[in-house]
Amino acid sequence: MSTTTLNQTNDLFQLKEYDESHKFEKIATEIYDDSDKASLYVAQEISKLIVLRQQQNKNVVLGLATGSTPTKVYDFLVKFHKEGLSFKNVITFNLDEYYPMEPDSIHSYVRFMNEHLFDHIDVDKKNIHIPDGTVNKDNIREFCDNYEKKIVEAGGIDIQILGIGRTGHIGFNEPGSSITSKTRIIRLDRVTRLDAASDFFGEENVPTKAITMGVGTIMNARKVILMAWGEGKANIIKESVEGKIKESIPATFLQEHPNCDFILDQAAASSLTRISTPWLVSECLWTDKLIKKATIWLSEKLNKAILKLTNEDYNEYGMGNLVAEIGSAEHINLKVFNQLQHTITGWPGGKPNADDTNRPERANPAKKTSLIFSPHPDDDVISMGGTLLRLVDQGHNVHVAYQTSGNIAVFDDEVIRFMEFAREAQKDNPEIQAQVKKVREFLKNKRPGQVDSHEIQQFKGLIRKGEALAACRYCGVKEENAHFQNLPFYETGTVKKKPYSDADIQITYDLLNKVKPHQIFAAGDLSDPHGTHRVCLQVIYKALERLVEDGAEWLKDCYVWLYRGAWQEWDISDMEMTIPIGPKDMARKKNAIFKHQSQKDAAMFPGNDEREFWQRAEQRNKETARKYNALGLAEYEAMEGFVRYKFN
Known part of the structure; x- marks a missing residue:
């Protein structure tokens, strides 16, 4: 009622109807x-x-x-x-x-x-x-x-x-x-x-x-x-x-x-x-997704493995109608446990010659072309470095698209360090000497918060490009498979960016059409406090929409996976593919992150988490593994989680 x-x-008039779900x-x-x-x-x-x-x-x-x-x-x-x-x-x-x-x-x-x-x-x-x-x-x-x-x-x-x-x-x-x-x-x-x-x-x-x-x-x-x-x-x-x-x-x-x-x-x-626990508010329409979410919530609430939950547990926490609908706690538990188990795979590109009925990725083609979009030049290894390494190790053709230059996140001292190297290496080159002098003069007189000159923005972009290439080499990604898009919306020299435009979409469209990947990995980490991840994802979505409209045949055999990690992690109930990471691969992932030296020790924009990015990534990956284990599944060192985006 x-x-x-x-x-x-x-004249500000409102007639509002009371809704029990808002209680x-x-x-x-x-x-x-x-x-x-x-x-x-x-x-x-x-x-x-x-x-x-x-x-x-x-x-x-x-x-x-x-x-x-x-x-x-x-x-x-x-x-x-x-x-x-x-x-x-x-x-x-x-x-x-x-x-x-x-x-x-x-x-x-x-x-x-x-x-x-x-x-x-x-x-x-x-x-x-x-x-x-x-x-x-x-x-x-x-x-x-x-x-x-x-x-x-x-x-x-x-x-x-x-x-x-x-x-x-x-x-x-x-x-x-x-x-x-x-x-x-x-x-x-x-x-x-x-x-x-x-x-x-x-x-x-x-x-x-x-x-x-x-x-x-x-x-x-x-x-x-x-x-x-x-x-x-x-x-x-x-x-x-x-x-x-x-x-x-x-x-x-x-x-x-x-x-x-x-x-x-x-x-x-x-x-x-x-939104988070609607069963505590009113009667629910129990979809498979909601059943999974509610069961995981109950398991975590009671600190019980999923297979140990009882009818009484469900009744006590507002889910009696779910038990009545499904039949018993045992049926619900087994259903959700199997769903979770099917998300876990050591084969992010699909396991060759295997029954892929209950696997998150297809078995065929056995060797896939994978395109990883990285909003900044280090998001790929921070957020899905373990999966990237696994894809390379298993023989897939891995490409990485660095969507922005990341130039505003480089400290001025890094520019001076590189310019001093150039000055010493090119002592007999008057143009280099003059350029170094000009850069040092600008930085010496730079006011707090002042926007860098176009020249210094370019130098900072080159520093991050070099670091990204070093990480690619370490991970085994071919240098020619590293694509530096430098999307125009980002290139303002300030944290505030322009809205994305047709130019950003076209650059992304062209790359997708050139690579024709079987897999696309993109950042769904929308809590990035500066909004770059959000814009980069929208650009990918818009490019995919155009490709669908243009009838791109290769898209029919393409999966899109969204990763997180730099700022947050997916909820366990949302994850549709999880990649276990052993101690050795976690060490390799950290080494890949360390290649981004300008972001090491102290990032320019740490957001609300002052730890280094490798520390955040390690903690999140280990926490995901801990949660899976607490739910009653196998114990792993760490795990990276993905959600599939279905665009067609």
């Missing part, structure tokens, strides 16, 4: 297939209100956010403007700004908003308000008070859009912020600064302070829309939506807002109870 609840705030959620949540569809919805909500207020001859006051989350919303708003939507009646107030910060800095939110939205629409410049990162520190309190007054004078914020930080911060309201806090200067949490380190080319360059709207300012908005994309936000979304209200997670305050929606993609919603 469902009931309806009514929310009305002026653990204290904030209204909407889940979309992907961030594009979710962003379109948010942009449409904003544009509807703009049009409505234009008909009423009234203004709209928008609270705007920065960062990667809202960029697609701004893209859609720009598109709507080109199609006729006017922003003449729009007044905007941005959430925050780093302090100190010059407005023309590449890190400035003034510049961000101009580049992503304001320069492309007809909003009146006097209606744009962004916290001033240049205000004298003695005048900050007065500035903040005036910012609050301007919001009130404008009539209050109609729609406030938000992202969410890993600590649960909204705006720059860090843990400990009060629900009544107003616009003020704050000191940034170390986790926040660490997350921003990549944008500033190192944590040491990130400002320690910021000016932000307060939680109270946000709570006064008539409507709040918080957006979150990707698995990396899943846990904090669950805490914010289902947890208790607490100052240590400022986003939980939004539970008390009368008109707040969380707009999520599937990945960001993945930890919500109704």
